[in-house]
Amino acid sequence: MKMKSYDHKKIEKKWQAVWDKKKIYNAKNTQGKKFYGLIEFPYPSGAGLHVGHIRSNTAMDIISRKRRMEGCNVLYPIGWDAFGLPTENYAIKTGIQPAIVTKQNTDTFRRQLKELGFSFDWSREVDTTDPTYYKWTQWIFLQMFKKGLAYKAKTEINWCPKDKIGLANEEAEGGVCDRCGGPVEKKEKEQWMLAITKYADRLDKDLDEVNYLEKIKIQQRNWIGKSEGAEIDFKIKNTPEKITTFTTRADTLYGAFAVILAPEHELVEKLKSQITNWKEVADYINKTAKKTDIERTVEDKDKSGVELKGIKAINPISGEEIPVWIADFILVQYGTGAVFADMHDERDFQFAKKYKLPVHQSIMPLFIDKAHPWVDGKEVVERTAIHAVIRKDNGDILVLYWKGTEEWKKNAPITLLIGGVEKGENLIEAAKREIKEETGFVNLKFIEQLPINTQSRFFAAHKNVNRIANVTCLIFDLINEERVEVDEKETQFHDWKFVSMSKATSDINIPDDIYFLGYLNKPSAFTEEGVLVDSGKYTGILSNEARSKIIKAVGGKVVTKFKLRDWVFSRQRYWGEPIPIIHCDKCGYVPVPEKDLPIKLPKVKSYQPTDNGESPLASISKWVNTKCPKCKGKAKRETDTMPNWAGSSWYYLRYVDSKNKKEFASKKALKYWIGNGVDWYNGGMEHTTLHLLYSRFWHKFLYDMKLVPTKEPYMKRTSHGMILAEDGVKMSKSLGNTVDPKDVVKNFGADTLRTYEMFMGPFDQSVNWSTDSIVGPRRFLERVWKLKYKVSKKKSSKELEKILHKTIKKVGEDIEEMRFNTGVSSMMILVGEMEKSEIIAMGDYKKFLQILSPFAPHITEELWNELGEKKSIHISAWPKFDKKLIIDDEIKIVVQVNGKLKGEIFVNVDANEEYIKAKAFENENVKKTLIGQEIKKVIYVKGRLINIVF
RNA sequence: GCCCAGAUGGCGGAAUUGGUAGACGCGAUGGACUCAAAAUCCAUUGAUGGCAACAUCAUGAGAGUUCGAUUCUCUCUCUGGGCACCA
8 A cells, every 4th residue: 555645735725625615514504402612703913813813713613523523503603803903003004994904804814714624604704894793783782772771971081192092991001102102191081881880780690600610700700899788877077967988897887987088079078168177178189180090099009188177977886976088099989989997997907007096996806716616505704815925125025835745745835925814903914913923024114005906715624614815915025134033833834935026926826826926017907707896785796797787776778889880882983883873952862763774984084083082983074964863953973983892792692693684683593592592602811801791791681672582691601821922921023922823834734733732731721832842743643644554444452442432531521621632642642552553443543533533624534535434524423432441351559558659469340359458468569668567557449559557 | 919820850731539740742862764864663761879679859838637648728939810999
């Protein structure tokens, strides 16, 4: 037989043409079990396809191909997310129409994608810039407008005064204009908004119902920022006014030391006449107003504020009068724009520290000793204790090393100096007495008492009571080392010595003292759950239980707030969907009648935004001036366009019926394809918070309109890792480290590139590109190619059959789990075994080709065809593994002595424990090691190992 | 600062519910073929010691649980991603 070498160029071209002609990858209309696999449709940039596109496309291609072979009616569609800035900027520079540039780019992308052999259904291709597509984007917007979800509001935009252009956030990073490098200003502009916040709660809650990767859910939840709390009113003394504050920690109310308002809060102006330092307050408000968002957050997070002198708020639970401040770290848009401050919040704590405001603790850290838990029914006895930090002038502190009994020596306590407080004694006296008794030191200077006491709860066995110990930490400096004699009975329990602070911190092993030293090293707010203190009748209650009780007691309202803001939907740009609204002086904002859709983008001479920041459309008076659809009077068109998140918010719906002229998709097609959502959607983590959330929002809206059958668009969402350049940084044109897939396809072939990208590393993690490593997968495919010369009509060996069936099982599972790298690896092992074998049965070789075919569709199709198959391998039935062949008759048992490997034995699968143990002891190496040792026990793990312990 | 993910040979990475650490691939070294080179094939390849059998050490650092830890718990360091005064 003459050896024909593997010529990828010939094979790939040949089969791509055949697939195209026979349309084997086109989805059937609506019949049978369906699978809808989705990838994020690409933005067709001028640079052409990126190796990263290929990684994610191949992954979903493999899954789709497997489903097709499993008998599913598969929809794996593709399209173009073609509105966007790069194309527009290119048009500004060159004057070439964006539509023409887009056409060129999509042609390139289409050709490149076809060259990679993806099994897309090309008959359903969509393009967001095609008027027949964006007609429906506009239509959905109008439905939202009619439901009051689209509205106009003043917001700030990034404005470059030099270029006179509004900038997207990503063009204004760091407050610098992306184009000219000059500073960016804020400019107020009326913009269209979408009320996504109305869906915030559902967007959060319905995440429970979908199968997204946990990290995706977490990121979405963080972005939505649901927070359950309460609104609590503070009366203002001598006025009818009240301040409504928002808090999630109503349990800290007794500790409120001030009420703080956002500088923009409306009450400030109302209270003007009573504020005695108005000038100072007004200055601060002005200063804040001038700051940009960036300045307001960047300034090292240093807290600043001004007290509203003459104003007092009344704590609704304690009746205490507290001061009222304004501060710019309180955001007017969030919550109620007002808070009560307490020391159990990091920001409030810093604020109090800066302005030296008196604070008091309302929550104690609570330590429950799990080794000595409370015993039910025993008396609870509360006791006050002091823990003292005693410092020498070199900074060393005194630590007690308790003498444990032998068996619990390891866990003997190491503590600060500790002691009880006797009746009639104040804390400092008690501490000084204890220090003298236990160490003999008499000359100490009291420095401070830490503002946080702690509470410990444990069962005190020697007293037979449940103990509550409230602990105060006092700091002393040692004046000199003068000591008095210490009673022997004190020293029998512990030694003491001075050690450095860092040693003390690592040695000390009781939670109270660990907390105190931590606070001493770095004072910070205690913000966790604990037990209430100095809180009237709530003292002693756990914080999470006290919360609702206190809200109730002060008549607070339980509310939920979200970080999510409404979506700014206007862009002052040309290359986007025109917003289909007409401004009429008489009738206001009037929607364009549906029969007039789409509102097409007119041709313009210049794509440059206008000097006043309006879109280039504003300068085309012929287009702008129109008639009001309602009163037929003179009116103007909206000149803002939509962001490019618009078209991508619903594209997966259009794919199911992309040619429909009457609806965005027919009910029937939607019910069939979206009946349980898109089955599997893979995409990048970078789209988790914007695209994914936006499209879920649109989908929910369409669901409410009864236009789609499900609450959620995507049943399952996974993510891919990025491909970085060889040096581990992001690939970018400016760094000149990009890899052009064109060259790789030319030199190695699409099959090699696909296999390499699946093999290079775990799919969900980022990996560095390595051109050197591509030869591995290439050699693998060449070996696959050569195996055909071994194909025989005879049966393969039993061993080879077993490995084949194990591989079928593993590859199938790996594809489902997106562990493509180990799937490829197991096929490489199989090929190695096939090479060792004299012959391979025809049927076995074919089965192998079938499981390889999703990864390398061209070479497998060619070999399949050469073996006489008339139909495509890609519509053949996915091979099943034989369960009997998966099980080994002989298994390996590892023999260890004291956990160290000493040998291995081979036994029959159903050998019993006795036999295996006996055999293990026969091992020479084991015998040698065991000489003169007394065996304590033998551990047998079924089917795995034996560990002999002496 | 907070949240998420990660750290394993020269490199990319494997490793079931805790059970032989380094599968598979790249690279490297030696050999075969060749006039020669490429390609291909064979062998070796974590470190240290030893002629060897083998022993010791090794999964970012330190502690803990366990007969046994890359895997579980705690503390810390570094890297990547996200959020950033959200009460």
